Amino acid sequence: MAARILVVDDEAGLREMLRVLLKRHGHYVDVADGQRRAVELLRAPPAYDVVITDLSMPDGSGMGVLGEAKKVEDSTQVIMITAYATTAQAVQAMKEGAYDYIQKPFKNDELLAVVEKATEKRVIVDQNRALRDRVRDGYRSGDVVGKSPAMERVMQMVERVASAPASVLVTGESGTGKEMIARALHLGGEREKRPFVAINCAALPEQLLESELFGHEKGAFTGADSRKEGLFRSAKDGTLFLDEVAELPLALQVKLLRALQERTVRPVGGSEEIPISCRVVAATNRDVEKEVAEGRLREDLFYRLNVINLHLPPLRERPEDIPLLAEHFLVKHGAQQNKRLDFSPEGMRFLVSREYRGNVRELENLVERAVTLALGDRVELTDLDYDPSVASDATRAILPVEIPDEGFELDAHLEDVERRALLAALSKASGVRKDAAKLLHMSFRSFRYRLAKYGLADAEDEPRDAAER
Secondary structure, X not given: OOOEEEEEOOOHHHHHHHHHHHHHOOOEEEEEOOHHHHHHHHOOOOOOOEEEEEOEEOOEEHHHHHHXXXXXXXXXXXXEEEOHHHHHHHHHHHHOOOOEEEEOOOOHHHHHHHHHHHHHHHHHHXXXXXXXXXXXXXHHOOOOOOOOHHHHXXXXXXXXXXXXXXXXXXXXXXXXXXXXHHHHHXXXXXXXXXXXXXXXXXXXXXXXXXXXXXXEOOOOOOOOOOOXXXXXXXXXXXXXXXXXXXXXXXXXXXXXXXXXXXXXXXXXXXXXXXXXXXXXXXXXXXXXXXXXXXXXXOHHHHHHHOOEEEEOOOHHHOHHHHHHHHHHHHHHHHHHOOOOOEEOHHHHHHHHHOOOOOHHHHHHHHHHHHHHHOOOOEEOHHHHOOOOOOOOHHHHHHOOOOOOOOOOXXXXXXXXXXXXXXXXXXXXOOOOHHHHHHHOOOOHHHHHHHHHHOOOOOOOOOOOOHHHO
């Protein structure tokens, strides 16, 4: 994994050796000969992923570099280089935020292993921070992502009615994010700090569902060993979300209608009407007008629930939202698996071209699977379960190279592709050329020839260990 690294040491030979070593292993490296120059570089964006600094320098100390690095970007990982005589000081530096320290003389492999772990920690810290921010900001809006005109209209309506007491019916195909809209309604208004209670009306048999919704008295039925208040009362002054409300049995629809009209519930086995104050948001993937016409959904209940209607369009009708959603899920699941990934251009084109019968849920599942399978730092077509033999004509049509209006020189384009493939293979093989050659299915001799052809070949040998210099 490539990192942006600053090496700080007043010894020119060691400084240059580290620069060459780290650069050969795919990192971007700047060097400074002391604290003063290090501070100048640290204050110039972007921030460094890792800082490697000597503890003792003529114009300052590694402690000063550590303090400045953490001041500029707290997630920057600082590695101290120390002689045996200053180990105690290095331990103190770790207490003040340094990642690790390495004693002189050290071996290259030892240093590279610490750098790799420090880079991974920087990634994890950044991802966790991003995830926390996204979770905080996302749940403020119900985790709704989208910029299409259709979704903008939905969110504008959510903002207008979030604080209203009126019932809302959210309609749309399975997987379009109806519960997310219900949460957005809850979090966007005055009920934000009050309970949000959800139930899937299709998940329980009729007797249990009635008890869940309205509560029951002790002894009301077999197994009712204690009194239960029910979800209408548990929601208090918050929101009760009734998912798949069209699946309710007709007898329960009558009781739900009464609860909405009278703003009271009667527990199973009880005789008293108990006031309720929650707002009801319901959702269904059914064609509600058809359900009413065919007698499966009571018309009076439909009108009581449908004071405000929010219809979520399927994902295939808003393809401009696919890249935003895909990136959102990539960050979400990447953070959960401690990975920082990007989509390859081909991977993103494939995602945009796909028909999502399962809508947003299908897209999230696809991205989560790809994050799990990805071996490098990009999500490729193979990670997305792409199979050219079964790809649709639409998918195949968008995968080839795009030709600009002015055209391009084919030979130069192919050379550029080859050069980038060589660099990508080197990066994936951590700079080991023999392994990179194997990744491209070519001989080591052929690989070296191509490196030289594109001016990518450095000196033949790796730099020696610091202990041998």
